[in-house]
Amino acid sequence: MAPVPERGRRLLLERRAARIAAEGHSIEAHPSRASLGPARARRRPHVVALGGGKGGVGKTFLASNLAAELARLGLRTAAVDTDLEGANLHTWLGVTRPAASLADFVAGRETDAAKLLLPTRYERLELVAATHGHLAAAHPSGARRVELLQGLRRLDRDVIVVDCGAGLHPAVIDYFLVGEDGILVIHPEATSLENAYAFLRAAFYRRMQLAMMNHQVQGRVAECMDQRNERGIRTPHDLLREVQSMDSDDARRFVETMRAMRPRIVVNEVSSAEDVRLGFAVRNVCRTYFGLEAEYLGYLNRDEAVRQALREGRPVSEVAPQSDVAIYLRRIARKLVDGIAPAPARAGVHA
Ligand SMILES: Nc1ncnc2c1ncn2[C@@H]1O[C@H](COP(=O)(O)OP(=O)(O)OP(=O)(O)O)[C@@H](O)[C@H]1O
Ligand SMILES: [Mg+2]
Numbered sequence: 001m002a003p004v005p006e007r008g009r010r011l012l013l014e015r016r017a018a019r020i021a022a023e024g025h026s027i028e029a030h031p032s033r034a035s036l037g038p039a040r041a042r043r044r045p046h047v048v049a050l051g052g053g054k055g056g057v058g059k060t061f062l063a064s065n066l067a068a069e070l071a072r073l074g075l076r077t078a079a080v081d082t083d084l085e086g087a088n089l090h091t092w093l094g095v096t097r098p099a100a101s102l103a104d105f106v107a108g109r110e111t112d113a114a115k116l117l118l119p120t121r122y123e124r125l126e127l128v129a130a131t132h133g134h135l136a137a138a139h140p141s142g143a144r145r146v147e148l149l150q151g152l153r154r155l156d157r158d159v160i161v162v163d164c165g166a167g168l169h170p171a172v173i174d175y176f177l178v179g180e181d182g183i184l185v186i187h188p189e190a191t192s193l194e195n196a197y198a199f200l201r202a203a204f205y206r207r208m209q210l211a212m213m214n215h216q217v218q219g220r221v222a223e224c225m226d227q228r229n230e231r232g233i234r235t236p237h238d239l240l241r242e243v244q245s246m247d248s249d250d251a252r253r254f255v256e257t258m259r260a261m262r263p264r265i266v267v268n269e270v271s272s273a274e275d276v277r278l279g280f281a282v283r284n285v286c287r288t289y290f291g292l293e294a295e296y297l298g299y300l301n302r303d304e305a306v307r308q309a310l311r312e313g314r315p316v317s318e319v320a321p322q323s324d325v326a327i328y329l330r331r332i333a334r335k336l337v338d339g340i341a342p343a344p345a346r347a348g349v350h351a
Helices: 006-023 059-072 102-106 142-154 170-177 190-211 215-224 236-246 248-260 273-290 304-312 324-340
Strands: 046-051 077-081 125-128 159-163 181-186 264-270 295-301
Touching: 046 059, 046 170, 059 077, 059 125, 059 159, 059 181, 059 264, 059 304, 059 324, 102 142, 142 170, 170 190, 181 190, 181 273, 190 215, 190 236, 190 248, 190 273, 215 236, 236 248, 264 273, 273 295, 295 324, 304 324
Parallel strands: 046 159, 046 181, 077 125, 077 159, 181 264, 264 295
Antiparallel strands: none
16 A cells, blocks of 8 residues: 555644544533433543633633542543643642643653642642643644544543633644533624634534545535635635535535534623623624624623632632632533433432
């Protein structure tokens, strides 16, 4: 057999990495939430990923605090920092010097993702840190990304909370897509919204490209990732029409994939009713522009207790349990738990 050229090999691996990421949402591969068995009996962990495109909107705050809350509610939780360029999930969780890191996996020093799990001071809560990244090559190669995504999916835990970095690098999008629950964290300001839409767009097209089986259609989706493409295909609806004209099976897959993709929205650092309403506006854009049924999971207000929690490396629910931000956070965690396990499985869940 002729050897696969290096560039071809890289592209193949890239596609495989993204495909594994997409397995979390695969319509055929994934049972409906209602049919999920007790959390402990499931073979695969439930993966919740937090992204949003923009830096500093509160992804890591939410990831750390949600993970702590899910663990407190009785789920064996692993909080995974994938931000190799700006790792700080460990700081939020009070782990000052992580003994192992995802960077070890990326560099090939460790091949078992389970060995990266570090204890925290909280029961049922472990951490995969992302410190000590390679300064010149922060993102893992296609091959490593495949192994990493598979490793995360194989961890014997109830929930994996994945903290994504900022930006639209394909690796970041793959980490976001690996989750059954992709939570888009938004700040109530125009720049955050802009970045959030760009992030959604990148995730949408990446997922669609994977769902398509016809090579020509895959190529067309790739072309449309260029917003100024010469064919004049500007919106997901334009693209759907194009796919319909090319391949009816892929057009059906396109619509099914659209239906299966359900981003969750959290607006962080709200300080007015108008900020709160932003979540509904984003949900509407998801429907009208992308054809996606997003869920507005909740909002968190701006609160000095968050910075105090960061200083102390403790969840805000512990630092200021009666603060609004802690109350709203617990509400969001409860909604997620309701989506993860049916009532009987939560018999042992601590209130
Ligand atoms: N609800 C809040 N109230 C007050 N301060 C907040 C709130 N949420 C986040 N912050 C502050 O905003 C800063 C950025 O938060 P965080 O690190 O979670 O953002 P991020 O989205 O993970 O950023 P990056 O993209 O750089 O990883 C932190 O210093 C944090 O204390
Ligand atoms: Mg962060």
